[in-house]
Amino acid sequence: MKQEILVLLIDDDEDDYILTKGIFDQLADSYSLSWVNSYDKGISAILKRQFDVYLVDYRLGKGTGIDLLNEAIRSGCEQPIIMLTGNGDISIDQQAMDSGAADYLIKDRIEPSLVDRSIRYSLKQANTLKALKDSERKYKTIFEQANDPILVSDYSGRIHDINNGGLKFFGYERSEFMTLTDKDLFHNAAERERFRELLEGSGSLRDFECELVSKNGGVYYCSISSFIQMDLINFTEVYHTIIRDLSYRKGIEDQSVTLGKMAISEHIAKGLGQEIRDPLTAINLVLDELASQEEISENESVQAYLEIIKGNCDRVTGLMQNFISSTETKTLNLQRCDIAELIEESISEMEDLLVGHHIKLSLDLFRLDKKILLDKLKIKDVLRSIVKNAVEAMQQYPKLIHISGALSQDRYEISIADNGPGVDPKYQDQIFEPFFTTKKRANGLGLTHAQRVLTTHNGNLRVSNGSFVLQLPIENEISLWS
Incomplete structure (x- = not known):
């Protein structure tokens, strides 16, 4: 009825x-x-x-x-x-x-x-x-309740809405975020154009991998899925985009590759060191024997030549020792440190270097309410190495270095930037390789060693927008390399 x-x-x-x-x-x-x-x-x-x-x-x-x-x-x-x-x-x-x-x-x-x-x-x-x-x-x-960021935007880049998960991920207040366009979120403009092209072509897009940028400049490797829907209120097409942070997975993959390279480098260095050490020892013994012979010991020209040969043998030996040292995984002397204080101490210890080269250095450090577990001396050594590289790279005045420290999710991020020429993009994938250098009279091992130190701390070292960026885990109770 x-x-x-x-x-x-x-x-x-x-x-x-x-x-x-x-x-x-x-x-x-x-x-x-x-x-x-x-x-x-x-x-x-x-x-x-x-x-x-x-x-x-x-x-x-x-x-x-x-x-x-x-x-x-x-x-x-x-x-x-x-x-x-x-x-x-x-x-x-x-x-x-x-x-x-x-x-x-x-x-x-x-x-x-x-x-x-x-x-x-x-x-x-x-x-x-x-x-x-x-x-x-x-x-x-x-x-509203989704943990993953969800963004509503349109073809022009205008942002219509963002959920709380998105605000937390990008680090903005809502009033700030709504003044942005999606151009401000993509690290690479070409990736943004490719995203729009694929989405407009099919109406939906799954697992598009790209790099997105947070408010503090942190770059995150992400997978985004999006679809186009008609907004019946404003009578316009909008993009509904779900963002998944793959930075951790990407970090694990990169760390795995780095660890593989480290293991290979260590194996090669030790084998090569042994192969070079034996003939160098034999050459040094022969040189000592020749230098002791009466007819040669009184010949100043021959003695001078022998000293040149011996000096170069010693130089090869030292270079080989540095190479082996830069590839060895050494035990960390871990202690809890205030990371901001550690950075300030490192800068203070480099005062003579900075003053001697007329460097103006500025600091902008976020201070954590907890201490980080790390090897204080090794991290200082890394900071000193990168600042020294920056000092040597700058040729024109004023010479400026800016060091900032910020919280980036579960990591403390240290950025070191200078107003020098920066790293040529074509070399960015090579600068951490042993013996690679664009400078004269340099052995190309400093950045190799620095990356190894950061990796053994379960952190990483990279170049981003011309700056060297060091990341150290804040919660680091898991087993570190030893």
Whole structure:
């Protein structure tokens, strides 16, 4: 049996009720009409949600039907409200529809078929809106509670919305973030263009890998999945993008490659060292024997040549020892240190170097409320090596070095930048290789050793935007290399 549709008429004129009841009597038995004669009784009935649809007279004595409509909607009424009036005032019609009325009927022109059509249309529209609101609420719940960043943007790059997970990931306040465009989030402009091209071409995109940038300049390797949807409110297409941070996975992969290179380098260095050490020992013995012979010991020219040969043998021996030392994984002397204080101590110990080269150095350090487990001397050595490289690279005045320290998720990030020529992009993948250098009279082992020290701390060393970036884990209770 078809369920009755419960209709409530809210009208302070009993004659209007009698006329309306006469109209409903001509309709099928699917409607049940009730009546209240005041504004307050009407609001009370709406709040109790006992009816399926409401017919509201525009004039109710205490207030207008528009007032009642607004109060009902503010109270969360989801049932359709149809406005009734005694004249065809277009301004009232427009006001009612703008306030959320489902329809508008003129009393003098009401006919049974018109009432039936209006109620059926209003109920169908209300059910559709309710379904949309329920769907929106579910989406909003998922959107707000998701840990992964979710971004809503469009083709032009304008940002429409971001969830709390996204604000936390990028490190912005909402008011700051909404002034950005998606250009500010992509580390590489070419990747952004490629993302838009692929998304516009297919309407959806899965697992597009790229680098995104946070507020503090941290670069994160991410996978983004996106789809295009029509925004029915603003009548524009928007991108719904879910971001997954793959930095940890990428870090593990890079660390695995680095550790593999380290193991190979160590093996080669020790083997090569042994192969070179034996002939050098033999050469040194022969040189000592020749130098002791009477006819040679009195020949100054020959003695000078022997000294040159011996000096170069010693130089090869020292170079080989440095190479072996730079590739060895040594035991860490771990202790808890205030990282900001450690950086300041390191700079203080390099004061003569900085003053001698007229370097202006600035610091901007975030101070942690906890100490980091690390080898103090080795980290100082790394800082000294990178600052020394920066000093040697700068040729023109003013010579500036800026060192910043920031919190980047679970790591402390130290950035060392100078106003020198920087690292040529074509060399960025080679600068940590043993013996690679673009400087004269340098052995190319400093950065190799520095990277090894950071790796043994479960951190990393990289070049980003011309700066050397050191990352050290804050929570470091797991086993470190020893």
